[in-house]
Amino acid sequence: MLYDYTSIEKKWQKVWDEKQPFAAKQDFSLPKYYALVEFPYPSGQGLHVGHPRPYTALDIVSRKKRMQGYNVLFPMGWDAFGLPTENYAIKNKIHPRIVTERNVARFKSQLKSLGLSFDWSREINTTDPDYYKWTQWIFLQLFKAGLAYKKEMAVNFCTSCKVVLANEEVVNGSCERCGAPVIRKVKSQWMLKITEYAEKLIDGLNGLDFIERVKTQQINWIGKSTGAEIDFATTAGDKLRVYTTRCDTLFGATYMVIAPEHAMIEKWKPLLQNFDEIRAYQEAASRKSDFERTELVKEKTGVMLSGVRAINPVTGKEIPIFISDYVLAGYGTGAIMAVPAHDERDWEFAKKFGLPIIEVVAGGEDVEKAAYTDTATGKLVHSGFLDGLEVAEAKKKMIEYLEEKGIGQARVNFKLRDWVFSRQRYWGEPIPLVNCENCGWVAIPEEELPLRLPEVDSYEPTETGESPLSLMTDWVNCSCPKCGGRAKRETDTMPQWAGSSWYFLRYCDPHNDKALASPEALKYWLPVDWYNGGMEHTTLHLLYSRFWHKFLYDQGVVPTPEPYQKRTSHGMILGENGEKMSKSRGNVVNPDDIVRDYGADTMRLYEMFIGDFEQSAPWNTQSIKGCKRFLERFMNLLDIVKGEGVTPELERPMHKMIKKVTQDIDSMRFNTAIAAMMAMLNTVYDHGSLTKDELDTFAKVLSPFAPHIAEEVHERIGGKGLVSIAPWPVYDEAKTVDATVELPVQVNGKVRGVVSVAKDADKDAVLAAVHADEKIQAARAGSAVVKEIVVPGKIVNLVVKPQ
RNA sequence: GCGGGCAUGGUGGAAUUGGCAGACACGUAAGAUUUAGGAUCUUAUAUCGCAGAUGUGCAGGUUCAAGCCCUGUUGCCCGCACCA
Numbered sequence: 001m002l003y004d005y006t007s008i009e010k011k012w013q014k015v016w017d018e019k020q021p022f023a024a025k026q027d028f029s030l031p032k033y034y035a036l037v038e039f040p041y042p043s044g045q046g047l048h049v050g051h052p053r054p055y056t057a058l059d060i061v062s063r064k065k066r067m068q069g070y071n072v073l074f075p076m077g078w079d080a081f082g083l084p085t086e087n088y089a090i091k092n093k094i095h096p097r098i099v100t101e102r103n104v105a106r107f108k109s110q111l112k113s114l115g116l117s118f119d120w121s122r123e124i125n126t127t128d129p130d131y132y133k134w135t136q137w138i139f140l141q142l143f144k145a146g147l148a149y150k151k152e153m154a155v156n157f158c159t160s161c162k163v164v165l166a167n168e169e170v171v172n173g174s175c176e177r178c179g180a181p182v183i184r185k186v187k188s189q190w191m192l193k194i195t196e197y198a199e200k201l202i203d204g205l206n207g208l209d210f211i212e213r214v215k216t217q218q219i220n221w222i223g224k225s226t227g228a229e230i231d232f233a234t235t236a237g238d239k240l241r242v243y244t245t246r247c248d249t250l251f252g253a254t255y256m257v258i259a260p261e262h263a264m265i266e267k268w269k270p271l272l273q274n275f276d277e278i279r280a281y282q283e284a285a286s287r288k289s290d291f292e293r294t295e296l297v298k299e300k301t302g303v304m305l306s307g308v309r310a311i312n313p314v315t316g317k318e319i320p321i322f323i324s325d326y327v328l329a330g331y332g333t334g335a336i337m338a339v340p341a342h343d344e345r346d347w348e349f350a351k352k353f354g355l356p357i358i359e360v361v362a363g364g365e366d367v368e369k370a371a372y373t374d375t376a377t378g379k380l381v382h383s384g385f386l387d388g389l390e391v392a393e394a395k396k397k398m399i400e401y402l403e404e405k406g407i408g409q410a411r412v413n414f415k416l417r418d419w420v421f422s423r424q425r426y427w428g429e430p431i432p433l434v435n436c437e438n439c440g441w442v443a444i445p446e447e448e449l450p451l452r453l454p455e456v457d458s459y460e461p462t463e464t465g466e467s468p469l470s471l472m473t474d475w476v477n478c479s480c481p482k483c484g485g486r487a488k489r490e491t492d493t494m495p496q497w498a499g500s501s502w503y504f505l506r507y508c509d510p511h512n513d514k515a516l517a518s519p520e521a522l523k524y525w526l527p528v529d530w531y532n533g534g535m536e537h538t539t540l541h542l543l544y545s546r547f548w549h550k551f552l553y554d555q556g557v558v559p560t561p562e563p564y565q566k567r568t569s570h571g572m573i574l575g576e577n578g579e580k581m582s583k584s585r586g587n588v589v590n591p592d593d594i595v596r597d598y599g600a601d602t603m604r605l606y607e608m609f610i611g612d613f614e615q616s617a618p619w620n621t622q623s624i625k626g627c628k629r630f631l632e633r634f635m636n637l638l639d640i641v642k643g644e645g646v647t648p649e650l651e652r653p654m655h656k657m658i659k660k661v662t663q664d665i666d667s668m669r670f671n672t673a674i675a676a677m678m679a680m681l682n683t684v685y686d687h688g689s690l691t692k693d694e695l696d697t698f699a700k701v702l703s704p705f706a707p708h709i710a711e712e713v714h715e716r717i718g719g720k721g722l723v724s725i726a727p728w729p730v731y732d733e734a735k736t737v738d739a740t741v742e743l744p745v746q747v748n749g750k751v752r753g754v755v756s757v758a759k760d761a762d763k764d765a766v767l768a769a770v771h772a773d774e775k776i777q778a779a780r781a782g783s784a785v786v787k788e789i790v791v792p793g794k795i796v797n798l799v800v801k802p803q
Numbered sequence: 804g805c806g807g808g809c810a811u812g813g814u815g816g817a818a819u820u821g822g823c824a825g826a827c828a829c830g831u832a833a834g835a836u837u838u839a840g841g842a843u844c845u846u847a848u849a850u851c852g853c854a855g856a857u858g859u860g861c862a863g864g865u866u867c868a869a870g871c872c873c874u875g876u877u878g879c880c881c882g883c884a885c886c887a
Binding site: 227327344610629678682787789 | 804805806807808809814815816817818819822823826827828829830843867868880881882883885886887
């Protein structure tokens with residue numbers, strides 16, 4: 001039987017296109033299942049073989065769920081705003097819309113060639129005005145709720161993209177996308193208060209079925225810490241507020257450090273005798289990027305303020321104040337109390353500047369040799385009313401004391417920073433705000449959404465780093481919606497993360513022009529039952545979209561507090577040389593070639609068979625043959641199919657296989673599910689024939705993995721309808737276990753033989769069989785049995801001793 | 804430095820979670836078929852050996868029994884990184 005995969009695949013893809021068997025049904029009374037994969041950024045390169053891995057996996061899940069009677073939503077779309085398209089447009093003088101259209105067409109045809117069961121009637125595109133209308137609408141709700149604000153701030157600025165980057169987009173001091181150096185620049189930026197949701201974003205993880213590493217990464221990123229704020233009086237007659245997690249060590253605070261950007265410097269300027277030196281240090285610090293500042297870990301630097309000193313509130317002693325860039329302006333209060341005896345950084349600084357080190361927690365070595373940072377053991381010393389207490393108790397007591405005196409209180413802090421939301425770029429959603437001379441920032445009326453991107457002559461950012469939209473004076477100048485006075489439009493656009501922060505909501509009701517989706521559709525489909533995507537999105541997209549969702553929940557727009565019930569992450573597919581697949585390494589495999597040379601079904605099967613779904617695995621074109629052979633041999637079953645009904649010899653293997661595949665899909669062990677089908681195929685060939693019914697069942701089980709060949713075989717044996725939506729085979733538990741089991745028998749832990757016993761044989765029956773076995777008798781000859789261990793259905797072990 | 808993960812044949816990887824290590828494939832070898840090559844089929848394939856022994860990065864431990872649990876250690880990968 002010839003396996004002409006090309007014509008088979010074309011044929012069935014056409015049938016699916018015509019009959020739309022994979023479109024989600026509008027019937028909200030059916031049990032639902034929402035499976036989601038991250039929608040791709042349609043780049044100019046097209047897909048590489050890494051993309052289809054998660055798509056195929058969730059396609060298998062979706063197809064099986066459909067066959068099990070669920071109303072399945074498995075959608076696809078395009079996250080199409082973004083820099084690469086814009087850069088390509090600038091370089092080739094083509095409108096980014098055209099570039100996007102072209103790339104989308106390419107991606108779509110590639111995805112279609114893989115036989116993925118997406119509901120294409122719900123396709124969305126973030127650059128479509130009907131879509132970004134609602135992205136803008138959500139932004140306006142955030143603005144109205146006070147969660148969007150404009151702030152002058154030092155931002156990360158990519159020297160090549162000429163664009164402001166979020167902290168998350170800066171990797172080792174370089175731009176995440178282009179790799180060019182990132183410098184700090186002061187700019188006025190739109191910010192979103194994600195920090196307001198820090199606590200909720202941590203708490204919400206409870207009860208979600210996210211893989212552990214995603215949870216821990218998000219928790220670490222949000223970085224909750226519990227401590228206290230303490231006010232130190234200064235000789236300038238004012239107060240300096242610090243944040244600390246070790247208020248118990250207050251008696252050991254021998255100096256203070258403030259960040260170079262700290263506002264008090266300007267206030268104290270008249271009192272500072274060494275202001276020039278301080279100013280020079282500030283300037284040096286501001287020239288460094290965040291990365292450079294943290295890179296110089298080895299040597300601490302700083303300048304002492306002469307003219308202002310602080311007073312330790314519990315010892316009453318005057319202590320010096322330094323500025324140093326090891327204290328970060330953006331965290332806590334931008335100022336710390338330094339306790340060199342119990343903090344490594346403070347210790348290092350104190351050693352360098354010859355500052356006193358006072359031990360206040362006993363239990364470590366000499367504090368002149370190293371800081372003692374252990375909080376689990378050790379008691380307070382040299383600490384007045386705290387003496388003799390454990391660290392935990394001391395913290396409590398100190399907070400009580402501070403609150404009583406009114407000089408401090410308990411305080412929780414987060415590492416998470418607010419989200420820098422503006423980009424000085426063309427190819428993004430316009431921010432729907434105007435700046436009125438009288439009213440300040442004003443939202444444009446919702447009826448005027450979408451605020452469309454105007455046509456411009458050049459997409460290049462201006463030399464000052466402003467968006468090209470700023471040159472469109474006709475567009476920029478407008479009237480204030482509130483007072484009618486003169487106003488200017490915001491010319492910054494939104495970052496790429498905006499459109500992807502809510503796209504899963506739009507899929508529920510993608511053509512709605514009254515709302516981002518109808519409440520009924522949202523209530524039915526949410527939450528997403530299974531969302532798979534890359535680990536690299538854990539602290540960006542995944543966190544941002546949880547934030548927006550939680551906000552929309554608080555606004556009553558969405559019915560669930562969390563968007564995704566289950567989150568998994570696929571491993572990368574590496575090049576044949578075991579390195580990451582990339583154009584520069586020259587090890588990229590194009591799926592089009594694989595589909596042409598082996599077929600889409602083989603490609604799908606191989607991508608799932610390659611190894612553990614969560615683990616990365618190297619591509620090996622040689623190994624694909626095994627999957628192709630399997631499908632050819634599956635097709636050849638048509639030559640040995642005979643009669644109908646059940647073949648006694650195949651009944652148990654068949655039920656076992658159905659069980660294994662059913663369970664393995666749910667636990668995303670696709671590789672072993674395929675191995676089980678391969679083993680079944682071998683069993684059938686060993687037997688020599690199978691019935692029509694059995695072949696049809698086999699085709700059903702195979703169909704989520706290799707849907708085209710399954711349809712073809714189903715049709716050729718006279719099956720009715722599409723196998724893709726046929727009922728999923730059900731296994732009979734009783735028929736998955738054998739009547740007799742082969743029990744390995746060990747003597748002193750070494751296998752010496754095998755006995756065949758009934759599956760529910762009791763211990764005595766098993767031992768009788770064991771002792772009757774000749775091999776076992778030989779193995780234990782001349783020894784006395786000390787102990788007999790029988791694990792029913794598993795193993796027998798005889799412990800013997802020489803006589 | 805902190806956090807998470809991984810280590811099994813020539814290769815990709817299995818192992819019901821403490822119960823026959825190497826399922827299923829790739830590759831390789833021999834044979835069959837073929838004018839030849841390719842494809843296909845059969846058999847073998849952890850290592851060393853004659854019936855036996857040894858084997859899951861390394862060193863210990865717990866157990867009747869350890870790839871799996873515990874202690875220590877090495878190497879690799881991925882996050883975060885002066886967060887007070």
